[in-house]
Amino acid sequence: MTTWLCIATTSCYFVARNRLYYAGQMTRSTLQAQGERVRAAARELAKASDEQRREVLLRVANALETESDALLRVNEQELKRFEGEGAGRDRLQLTTARVKSMAEALREIASLPDPLFEESDHQVRTNGLRVKKIRVPLGVIGVVYENRPNVTSDVAGLCVRSGNAAFLRGSSSALETNKFIVGLWQSALTGLGLSNETVALVEDTSHETAVSFMQLTDVLDCLIPRGGPSLIAAMREHARVPYVLDGDGNCHVYVDADADLEMAERIIRNAKVSRPGVCNAAETLLVHEDVAAAFLPRLEALLPEVELRADQRARQYLPGALDATDADFSSEFLDLILAVGVVSSFNDAVAHVAKNGTGHSEAIVTKNEVNAQRWIREVDAAAVLVNASTRFIDGGELGLGGEVGISTQKLHARGPMGLRELTCLKWVVEGEGQIR
Numbered sequence: 001m002t003t004w005l006c007i008a009t010t011s012c013y014f015v016a017r018n019r020l021y022y023a024g025q026m027t028r029s030t031l032q033a034q035g036e037r038v039r040a041a042a043r044e045l046a047k048a049s050d051e052q053r054r055e056v057l058l059r060v061a062n063a064l065e066t067e068s069d070a071l072l073r074v075n076e077q078e079l080k081r082f083e084g085e086g087a088g089r090d091r092l093q094l095t096t097a098r099v100k101s102m103a104e105a106l107r108e109i110a111s112l113p114d115p116l117f118e119e120s121d122h123q124v125r126t127n128g129l130r131v132k133k134i135r136v137p138l139g140v141i142g143v144v145y146e147n148r149p150n151v152t153s154d155v156a157g158l159c160v161r162s163g164n165a166a167f168l169r170g171s172s173s174a175l176e177t178n179k180f181i182v183g184l185w186q187s188a189l190t191g192l193g194l195s196n197e198t199v200a201l202v203e204d205t206s207h208e209t210a211v212s213f214m215q216l217t218d219v220l221d222c223l224i225p226r227g228g229p230s231l232i233a234a235m236r237e238h239a240r241v242p243y244v245l246d247g248d249g250n251c252h253v254y255v256d257a258d259a260d261l262e263m264a265e266r267i268i269r270n271a272k273v274s275r276p277g278v279c280n281a282a283e284t285l286l287v288h289e290d291v292a293a294a295f296l297p298r299l300e301a302l303l304p305e306v307e308l309r310a311d312q313r314a315r316q317y318l319p320g321a322l323d324a325t326d327a328d329f330s331s332e333f334l335d336l337i338l339a340v341g342v343v344s345s346f347n348d349a350v351a352h353v354a355k356n357g358t359g360h361s362e363a364i365v366t367k368n369e370v371n372a373q374r375w376i377r378e379v380d381a382a383a384v385l386v387n388a389s390t391r392f393i394d395g396g397e398l399g400l401g402g403e404v405g406i407s408t409q410k411l412h413a414r415g416p417m418g419l420r421e422l423t424c425l426k427w428v429v430e431g432e433g434q435i436r
Contacts, residue, residue, distance in 0.1 A: 087277025246405030249279030
C-alpha cells in the first residue's frame with residue numbers, strides 16, 4: 001500500500017513498505033537518465049555532416065505539411081481543454097497557416113550557411129605558432145516554455161542545424177501537440193541514422209520536474225526560458241545552469257516632433273494590433289507635445305479595439321481613454337491595451353524608456369536624422385528601430401529563419417538568437433613542436 005503526503009506546493013513524499021521516499025528524487029533520477037541520453041546524442045550530432053543536419057530539417061518541414069491535418073486535430077483537442085483566453089489561447093493555437101509557416105522556417109534555416117567550424121582571428125605568433133578561433137556547438141540546449149508549440153519546431157530546427165541537441169520542457173496545455181511535433185523530429189533523425197534523443201521532450205510537466213530540469217548541471221550547457229514573469233522568476237531562483245533570459249517585452253513607439261504622422265499611424269497600428277500577445281508588440285506609445293494635438297485625437301478611431309490608458313496630458317486629446325497609472329507604463333499587457341503618454345522632449349522620451357523599458361525593442365518615428373541617430377546610440381535595448389514596427393524584431397523577419405528566444409541580457413547573446421548564437425568559440429593553436 002502506498003500513501004502520498006504533499007507538503008506546501010513543492011515537496012511530495014510517499015510511504016511504501018513503512019519507509020518515506022521523496023517523490024521528486026525519482027523524477028530527478030528519471031530526468032537525469034533522459035538527460036544523459038540527450039547529451040550522448042549531442043556528441044553524436046556534433047560529428048554529423050552539414051548535409052545530414054540540413055536534410056533532417058527538410059524532412060521535418062515536409063512531414064509538418066503532410067501531417068498537418070493530424071497535427072491540427074491533436075492541437076484542437078488541447079484547445080478545447082484549455083481554460084484561458086487571450087494571449088495564452090492564441091499562443092497555444094496552431095492553424096494551417098501557422099503550420100505552413102513552421103515548415104517554411106525550417107527550410108529557411110536549412111538554407112542558411114553552416115555556422116560550425118567557421119574560422120576567425122587568424123594570427124601567426126613570433127615563435128611560429130598558428131592561432132585561430134573556430135565556432136563549435138554549445139552542446140545541449142535546454143528550453144523551458146509555455147504554450148506555443150511552434151517553439152518546439154523552431155528551437156529543434158535551430159539546435160539541430162547548429163549541431164546542438166534540443167532538450168525541451170513545454171507546458172501541460174500543449175503536451176500532446178508537442179509530443180506529436182517531437183515525434184516528427186525523431187522519425188527524421190532515425191531515418192538519417194542519427195539518435196532520436198537529439199530532440200527530446202520532458203513529458204512530466206510538474207513544477208518539481210521543471211525545477212529539477214533547471215538544475216541539470218552535467219547535462220545542459222545553456223538554458224533558455226520562453227515565458228512570462230513567473231517563469232523568469234523561477235529561473236532566477238532555481239537555475240544552476242547558465243541561462244539566457246528571454247525577458248519581458250515592454251516595447252515603446254515614440255512619435256517624435258518631426259514624425260510623419262501617417263507613417264506613425266501605420267506603425268503603431270501594426271505594432272499593437274497585428275498580434276498583441278507576443279513580446280515584440282508595442283505596449284506604450286509616447287508622443288512629443290508638439291504633435292500631440294494633431295496625432296492623438298486620431299488614435300481612438302485608429303485603434304477602436306484597443307483600450308487606451310493615458311496620462312493626464314494625453315487624456316485631454318483622448319476623452320474615451322482611462323487614467324493610466326505608473327504601473328501601466330511598466331507593464332507588458334500582451335493584450336489589446338496601450339499605455340499612452342505625452343513627453344516634452346526627445347530627452348524625456350529616452351528617459352521614459354530607460355525607466356520603464358525591459359531592454360527588448362524600442363522604436364522611433366521621425367524625419368529628423370539627428371534624432372534617429374541619437375535614438376540608435378542612446379536607447380539601451382536589444383533592438384532599436386527607426387521608422388519601422390517593433391513587430392520586425394523576430395528571428396524569421398531578420399533572416400535567422402527563427403529564434404530560440406530574444407535575449408534581453410548582455411552576455412553571450414543579445415536580441416534574437418539564431419544559429420551563430422547557439423555556438424561558442426574554441427581556440428586552436430597549431431605548431432611544430434614549440435614549447436614554452
